[in-house]
Amino acid sequence: MRFAVVGGGISGLVAAYKLRQSLGPDAEIVIAEASDRVGGKLRTVSLAGDDIDIGAEAFVGRRPEVPALLRELGLADQLVHPSGLRPVIWADGDARPLPPGTLMGIPAGPEYLDRLVDGETLAKIEAEPTTQFAWDRTSDCTVEELVAARFGEQVVQRSVDPLLGGVYSGSSRTIGVRGALPTLATALDDGAPSLTEAVRRALPPPSTAPVFGGIRDGYGVLLDALVRESAADVRVGTRVQTITRVPGGQWAIGGIGPVDGVVLALPARWAAELLSGLNHAAAQALREVPLASSALVALAFPAGVELPQRSGILVATGEPLRAKAFTLSSRKWPHLAEREVKLVRASFGRFGDPVSAWSDAELIGAAREDFAVVSGVLAEPVDALVQHWPDGLPQYGPGHLDRVAAVEAGIAELDGIEIAGAFLHGVGVPACVASGAAAATRLVAR
Ligand SMILES: Cc1cc2nc3c(=O)[nH]c(=O)nc-3n(C[C@H](O)[C@H](O)[C@H](O)COP(=O)(O)OP(=O)(O)OC[C@H]3O[C@@H](n4cnc5c(N)ncnc54)[C@H](O)[C@@H]3O)c2cc1C
The missing domain is CATH 3.50.50.60 (FAD/NAD(P)-binding domain)
Known part of the structure; x- marks a missing residue:
């Protein structure tokens, strides 16, 4: 055979x-x-003499497939988990807490968003369950169409887009509700009377399992x-x-x-x-x-550089920055914190961005400039590399x-x-x- x-x-x-x-x-x-x-x-x-991942760097820890595969292959000791530090969202020129208890950034209420969105938006979220809501069981729509109408554009740009930009290299305008948020679609099809209530029903049950896993040596x-x-x-x-x-x-x-x-x-x-x-x-x-292209810049800073105490910094859409996210790898992963250098990954490219046309030098320059804005780190990296991912992720x-x-x-x-x-x-x-x-x-x- x-x-x-x-x-x-x-x-x-x-x-x-x-x-x-x-x-x-x-x-x-x-x-x-x-x-x-x-x-x-x-x-x-290899970056600064040690191996790092420059495509995917993690996996959803609550799914069993990767840990099971590692065990089967005799690699169980390679399974690592993040430090537990949380990322922040860079919005309106400031670092703001990533709200917990959302479904891909869509909140089940205003309670955790007070430092992320303005008072008008909070009032809109609060009132959402009391306003008339119609959901068409026979069709699909973009996440933006659903969320902006119910909660307002700030929730889309500051809470939802940063997460969709990471998972799909897309945005709420390129991602559909049924494909990306199937549990939400089910709750809506089942007659949830509001988006707030649908999110509440669609949220996974609380769990103490780590949200992400990674592989120690890449x-x-x-x-x-x-x-x-x-x-x-x-x-x-x-x-x-x-x-x-x-x-x-x-x-x-x-x-x-x-x-x-x-x-x-x-x-x-x-x-x-x-x-x-x-x-x-x-x-x-x-x-x-459709396929979205992206690019990743990995930076290794000298050991003495102090990175913010965050696992990452996600950028809201509409900010005057080119990068869409930074992973502070040396803060996020305890096994990487042991290295001589401080590692940061800068990600570029939401669907439609012309990242493939940007040269390596432009991307490294943009990564350094944007990172300086969000972190205050001005140091010169000891090593840097660029990986283009043309047509990297399906929308x-x-x-x-x-x-x-x-x-x-x-x-x-x-x-x-x-x-x-x-x-x-x-x-x-x-x-x-x-x-x-x-x-x-x-x-x-x-
Ligand atoms: C920058 C980036 C970061 C990511 N981060 C994460 C993450 O942290 N966690 C996570 O879970 N997921 C992440 N993902 C998503 C995940 O990595 C990918 O979805 C997954 O690896 C895709 O695997 P695949 O085998 O389906 O496709 P691919 O990896 O695209 O493999 C397809 C292969 O087919 C080959 N090929 C194409 N045409 C032909 C042909 N005609 N003949 C022979 N070979 C061909 C290609 O060269 C390629 O090697 C990330 C994706 C990207 C782009």
């Missing part, structure tokens, strides 16, 4: 590993990866273990451009040859290209998933769930092809791990 996984990001590597577990040592598994390395949006590189150790345990023939520099049916039921993968089954684990646009001759509806739905816009349903229905018609990736059921690493594993399970079952 011969199988191909097209795309060597985390979704594809997990699919290959799970295929190996199910099929045993005799199956041939080929991973075709277009770039010169595996990992996709996960990348660990995501690179997870990637290495997956490659090793999948015992796959990894072909980097192999951009697959065609998939065609061959007599006998196999699929011919351009550059790889005939296989009995294939997992596509690509960003939406490239999956669309490969499916265009095979299933029109799935390809069309994938083409309709779960209004109607996203219909597009996912069309993709999955189209794939179900193609015996021997499965699909995984960040555009399906969540952009985070845990969701991608789940999607790669599920694709492998379905392929073996078929």
Whole structure:
């Protein structure tokens, strides 16, 4: 038996590993990866002499997938958790507390927002349950359309956008309620009488579990273990451009040859290209998933520099800054606090920002200038590097769930092809791990 996984990001590597577990040592598994390395949006590189992550750096700690995978791979000792310091939001030229108890920044009441928004906005939030509310169960809308109408634009810009900018490289204008906030949509569909009440119902139950987890030596150790345990023939520099049916039921993968089954684990646009001759509806739905580009600047400051006592600084939309967020890595992660240097990650790029056109020098300059504004740190970094992430994150816009349903229905018609990736059921690493594993399970079952 011969199988191909097209795309060597985390979704594809997990699919290959799970295929190996199910099929045993005799199956041939080929991973075709277009770039010169595996990992996709996960990348660990050296800065000031030590490894750091310059793509994803964390995962949602309440989801089981990544800790379970680390345990399975003998890497349980790599699991780390943040220090517990909270981030702040930079709004109207000042650092303000990130309100607790919100659903992706949407509050269940005015009580925690008093230092973030003005009195008029607080009064609007307070009165929201008493004003007439209509929710259309048959349609979808942007998060902005819902939240601005009920709570006002300041809640959108200062509370919701900073969080959506981090998760999706998007904003409330590019992200839809049903795709990004499914528990809120369910509460609204079930007849919640106000947005306040819907948020209250949609909030997860209180938990003492850490909100985030990370990997001590960087995501690179997870990637290495997956490659090793999948015992796959990894072909980097192999951009697959065609998939065609061959007599006998196999699929011919351009550059790889005939296989009995294939997992596509690509960003939406490239999956669309490969499916265009095979299933029109799935390809069309994938083409309709917009992708946001972003860039990350990692800065290493001298040991003597005092970073603010925060895990990060998120920037409200509309501020006169180019960066959208700063992670104060040496404050956020106890294992990074032990390093000689003080580490900061500056993130750029909300959907539509022309980040791909900014040179490395411009990005480092903007990171330093903006960081000086929000932190007061003027020191010269001892090391800096830039990572561009063109088309890095899919936008779960209004109607996203219909597009996912069309993709999955189209794939179900193609015996021997499965699909995984960040555009399906969540952009985070845990969701991608789940999607790669599920694709492998379905392929073996078929
Ligand atoms: C800057 C940034 C920060 C993030 N931070 C976090 C975080 O802290 N926590 C979190 O949970 N998530 C985070 N994410 C999201 C998460 O990292 C990604 O959604 C996830 O890694 C995507 O994995 P994937 O395997 O589905 O896709 P990708 O990583 O995009 O992998 C797809 C692979 O397919 C390859 N490819 C494309 N076309 C072809 C072709 N024709 N043939 C062969 N190969 C091809 C690509 O080169 C790529 O390697 C972040 C994302 C970004 C961009």
